[in-house]
Amino acid sequence: MQNLNWLLKMAWRDSRRNRSRLILFMSSIVLGIAALVAINSFGDNLTQQINSEAKELLGADVELESRSPFPDSLYQFLQDENLQLSEERAFASMVYFPKNGGTRLINVRAVEANYPFYGAIETTPISSAKTYNKNQDALVDQSLMLQFNISPDDSVRIGTTIFSIAGEINKTPGQSAITTTVAPPVFIPFSKLEGTGLMQRGSRINYKLYIKFPDGIDDQKYFNEVLKPRLEKEEIRFDDVEERKEELGDAYSDLTGFLNLTAFIALLLGCIGVASSVQVYVKEKVKSVAILRCLGASSLQGMYIFLIQISIIGFIGSIIGAAIGSSIQYFLPQLFADFLPFEIELSFSLPSFFQGILIGLLASVLFALVPLLQIRKVSPLNVLRSLGWGKTSKASRFVYVLVVLFVFGFSYLQLDSLKEAAVFTVSLLGAALILMGVSRLIIWAVRRFFPNNAPFATRQGLANLYRPNNQTLILVVTIGLGTALITTLMLSQDLLLDKVKLSSSENQPNMVLFDIQSDQVEEVVEITERDSLPVISEVPIVTMKLHSLKGEFVDAIKEDTTAGVRNWVLRREYRVTYRDELIDSETILEGEWDGRVESATDSIFISLDQGLAEDMKVGLGDPLTFNVQGALIQCYVGSIREIDWQRVQTNFLVVFPEGVLEEAPKFHVLLTRYEKVEKSAQYQQKVVSKFPNISIIDLDLILKTVDEVLGKISFVIQFMAFFSIITGVIVLIGAVNISKFQRMQEAVLLRTIGASRKQIVRINFMEYFFLGSIASLTGIIIAILSAWGLAYFSFETVFVPNLWAVLITYIAITGLTVFIGLTNSRSVVNKPPLEILRKEV
Amino acid sequence: MNQILAVENLSKTYQSGEKSLTVLSDINFEIEPGSSCAIIGPSGSGKTTLLGLCAGLDEAGTGSIILDGKQLEKLSEDQRAAVRNASVGFIFQSFNLLPTLTALENVMVPLELLGKKNVKPIAVDLLEKVGLGDRMHHYASQLSGGEQQRVSIARAFANQPKILFADEPTGNLDQETGETIEALIFNLNKELGTTLILVTHDTELAKRTDRILQLKGGKLIKDSASATSEKA
Incomplete structure (x- = not known):
């Protein structure tokens, strides 16, 4: 105890002359912790809100969903059980605003008046949510109203019906602004759906049934024991409150997990800063430690003095960070507003606050331990002659392992996947090792190939890269990691946008018309050609279900758990086309393509997508039977294709030859390409006003939507990266400040022997220019490699880095390094040498 | 065996890559408690190495050193x-005060390390003895060289060491200050009965000790004690 008192006293005494430097160490971790605590607190509040508002988010106790109408037996069962029901049918369709002729693909939701059972459709005016169903009006999403400059007095045409707009939708149960950006909803009364004429064959309708339990029953027990078994028997997809909680919880924990990792990177950058600063700090303490050893202090006592200092500043830094983080979380709802299906009420999260402090303390101590452990090896003989400190001990290596485990453990907690956590840890470690390797290589190369004939300032600036107590390693690692992180984020965003843009490039279709009925095809083609637009392709589509596979009925295969056939291939509704030749996005891998069946008695050989064939467990020659709206068609696998799904083309999992499906009920898809946006709008108007059932996907609009969504996502990511950038700047200031004392001695000596102010500035400029350049360029190279990896392995696309963005990053980071370096060393150049010698050295 | 310090067959070799450098070779001597002894010799003769080894700052290569038993x-x-904390005091040429501690705290540290309580009055008393009663709250950088060395002396005597090692204690001081410091060391040495081992280039200072050990090329070439006995 007495020993501890003395150690605390010595830690305090020693800190008095080093406060400003210790505060710099501390500030390195503050922002990382702040970001972590902010995200964690926000995540905590989010989870609590999801738990308390799950029913309002679902709008019911249970939601049933199907691609086909629910069986009558199910309706009977639900009515017998005395459950309140509300039906919805949702599908994509075009809206047409007569006021200005605006058209757009939207999500039509025809709902009954009693929806939702919990929560509300939030509208302006508020009363319109209650009245629209009774008055047979429509509710239109606010972004749509804004886009087409529509007000509640105007009207909207859906299918063949014109609705008065009762109000604009601000929020619907369970929908966030992001989901409505992609598919803005328009609500119409359920009873008016038939009248729109949109319920035609081939329409992709989503059937929903909302259920409310009677009051006074045990909801969970009733659901598990009565309703769930029945729904499972009927193979109906359902979402109950618990499941919705879990889904939303998982989705948002993925989001907060990812953001936590970006915050963690800021913390790690700060910790690397602390470790490097502590390294220089304790190197300067070698003499003091040796004196203490001479006076009888043990090796551990020497280390504990500085460990206590670092722990205390780590602790204080973490408390400050946690306090800032707890405050920042109050700004996060605005940042995440577009991603949340509800308005979040925030409160102080004690667990996140303490977790932040614990992580901050642990991280700062762990990272500082590596240099601190070396203190134990300081020989007391240093009082007589300068020996420096000993070699890295085994304990240091053990600490390195602990650091890696810490990073892995933390990322595992956030990502919940051993593989992803390992990839994250290895990537981070790899980046750090590359940067360390580069800095060592640079130090070696500068020494080995030193330009002896270069100007004085260049020589001095270069020599500072390898002189004792140089900051090359630490600055290259911290600045490089920061640059790598920020540039990777930037390039990945570009990559996503490029991928979408690629699909709209030259000669590729950029407009898709679907749900065209057979009797409309001719006229649509005529309108298209009259508008001088090319009909790139016009494809018939027939819907069908799988009836049997290799002679075995689908129902039997479903029961057979050993069959190994994936469930989706048995349940899905197939959208199939027929044609006599392959298109250029298809390549035959096995078998042959025979594009025509000549007689009704001939065997039918179809072509399957490679992935589908694998999931069906079928090969060439295997028989399949499809149910084409009541008629069974037996066919055989004639070929297996590889499909390039990235092309904007009508690709199909199953292709039939001509001569089989011509008489089956079908609808058509038409692909065209426009050059000017005005032309596209006029064309869409013409098609939609003539054929309201036809839906049009405009790639330009998709591009804009993706851009908008990515913009929102990247804003959040940039917000998080901001913590890393500021931490990087603080670490940079800390590192430069710490090396200042060393540089000062050299600069003072140079000035004493006659170097001018200008020369000193030039030397400093060259040193920080080299450091900034090496670090930022290495970081950029790592980022390009990462982005290339993402492009190649994840997005399967070609990656071309945006050279302007890269150049701007390089200039910005190098400029910042030079600016901080020169600002820090201005005290050396602006004052007389003697004053500095007395004061600083 | 009543000697405070006994050195037997002491050798020290440093290894640098494949080369080895012998800095001390077969040194033997004993020091009686309460006596004073100077180690002299040219630069590179191994004086400081010997002092460091005797004080337990480094490990001997071969041979044996017995310090306070x-x-x-x-x-x-x-x-x-x-052992250093309990029995040894140090005075260095470059003073070696802890720069982040005040003069008073520097003197208190050896006592605190011993686990003693209420050490402040002892440290104050010592600083007053060396004439720094009014400078005790100053940091090393705020003191002159002579003042720093006086703090160093006060610190060296704080734990009432049995043996005091001084490495060129006046080497960094002007003559006048040097003489004051010498007087202080010898007075305290006598007053407290501490054994004094000092390394110096200064033959005048060496002459003030009871015994002189002369080193050259890492070997003890002359021991005034044995020389006296030889003469006798």
Whole structure:
């Protein structure tokens, strides 16, 4: 105890002359912790809100969903059980605003008046949510109203019906602004759906049934024991409150997990800063430690003095960070507003606050331990002659392992996947090792190939890269990691946008018309050609279900758990086309393509997508039977294709030859390409006003939507990266400040022997220019490699880095390094040498 | 065996890559408690190395050093630190004060390490003895060289060491200050009965000690004690 008192006293005494430097160490971790605590607190509040508002988010106790109408037996069962029901049918369709002729693909939701059972459709005016169903009006999403400059007095045409707009939708149960950006909803009364004429064959309708339990029953027990078994028997997809909680919880924990990792990177950058600063700090303490050893202090006592200092500043830094983080979380709802299906009420999260402090303390101590452990090896003989400190001990290596485990453990907690956590840890470690390797290589190369004939300032600036107590390693690692992180984020965003843009490039279709009925095809083609637009392709589509596979009925295969056939291939509704030749996005891998069946008695050989064939467990020659709206068609696998799904083309999992499906009920898809946006709008108007059932996907609009969504996502990511950038700047200031004392001695000596102010500035400029350049360029190279990896392995696309963005990053980071370096060393150049010698050295 | 320090067959060799450099070779001597002894010799003769080894700051290569009854080569570094704390005082040419501590705190540290309580009055008393009663709250950088060395002397005597090692204690001081410091060391040495081992280039200073050991090329070439006996 007495020993501890003395150690605390010595830690305090020693800190008095080093406060400003210790505060710099501390500030390195503050922002990382702040970001972590902010995200964690926000995540905590989010989870609590999801738990308390799950029913309002679902709008019911249970939601049933199907691609086909629910069986009558199910309706009977639900009515017998005395459950309140509300039906919805949702599908994509075009809206047409007569006021200005605006058209757009939207999500039509025809709902009954009693929806939702919990929560509300939030509208302006508020009363319109209650009245629209009774008055047979429509509710239109606010972004749509804004886009087409529509007000509640105007009207909207859906299918063949014109609705008065009762109000604009601000929020619907369970929908966030992001989901409505992609598919803005328009609500119409359920009873008016038939009248729109949109319920035609081939329409992709989503059937929903909302259920409310009677009051006074045990909801969970009733659901598990009565309703769930029945729904499972009927193979109906359902979402109950618990499941919705879990889904939303998982989705948002993925989001907060990812953001936590970006915050963690800021913390790690700060910790690397602390470790490097502590390294220089304790190197300067070698003499003091040796004196203490001479006076009888043990090796551990020497280390504990500085460990206590670092722990205390780590602790204080973490408390400050946690306090800032707890405050920042109050700004996060605005940042995440577009991603949340509800308005979040925030409160102080004690667990996140303490977790932040614990992580901050642990991280700062762990990272500082590596240099601190070396203190134990300081020989007391240093009082007589300068020996420096000993070699890295085994304990240091053990600490390195602990650091890696810490990073892995933390990322595992956030990502919940051993593989992803390992990839994250290895990537981070790899980046750090590359940067360390580069800095060592640079130090070696500068020494080995030193330009002896270069100007004085260049020589001095270069020599500072390898002189004792140089900051090359630490600055290259911290600045490089920061640059790598920020540039990777930037390039990945570009990559996503490029991928979408690629699909709209030259000669590729950029407009898709679907749900065209057979009797409309001719006229649509005529309108298209009259508008001088090319009909790139016009494809018939027939819907069908799988009836049997290799002679075995689908129902039997479903029961057979050993069959190994994936469930989706048995349940899905197939959208199939027929044609006599392959298109250029298809390549035959096995078998042959025979594009025509000549007689009704001939065997039918179809072509399957490679992935589908694998999931069906079928090969060439295997028989399949499809149910084409009541008629069974037996066919055989004639070929297996590889499909390039990235092309904007009508690709199909199953292709039939001509001569089989011509008489089956079908609808058509038409692909065209426009050059000017005005032309596209006029064309869409013409098609939609003539054929309201036809839906049009405009790639330009998709591009804009993706851009908008990515913009929102990247804003959040940039917000998080901001913590890393500021931490990087603080670490940079800390590192430069710490090396200042060393540089000062050299600069003072140079000035004493006659170097001018200008020369000193030039030397400093060259040193920080080299450091900034090496670090930022290495970081950029790592980022390009990462982005290339993402492009190649994840997005399967070609990656071309945006050279302007890269150049701007390089200039910005190098400029910042030079600016901080020169600002820090201005005290050396602006004052007389003697004053500095007395004061600083 | 009543000697405070006994050195037997002491050698020290440093290894640098494949080359080895012998800095001390077969040194033997004993020091009686309460006596004073100077180690002299030209630069590079091994004086400071010998002092460091005798004080337990480094490990001997071969041979044996017994300091206050403890055989140093059998002790770990931390055990040697305990011996230093209990029995040894140091004065260095470059003063070696802890720069982040005040003069008073510098003097208190050896006592605090011993686990003593209420050490402040002892440190104040010592600082007053060396004439720094009014400078005790100053940091090392705020003191002159002479003042720093006086703090160093006060610190060296704080734990009432049995043996005091001084490495060129006046080497960095002007003549006048040097003489004051010398007087202080010898007075305290006599007053407290401490054994004094000092390394110096200054033959005048060496002459003030009871015994002179002369080193050259790492060997003890002359021991005034044996020379006196030879003469006798």
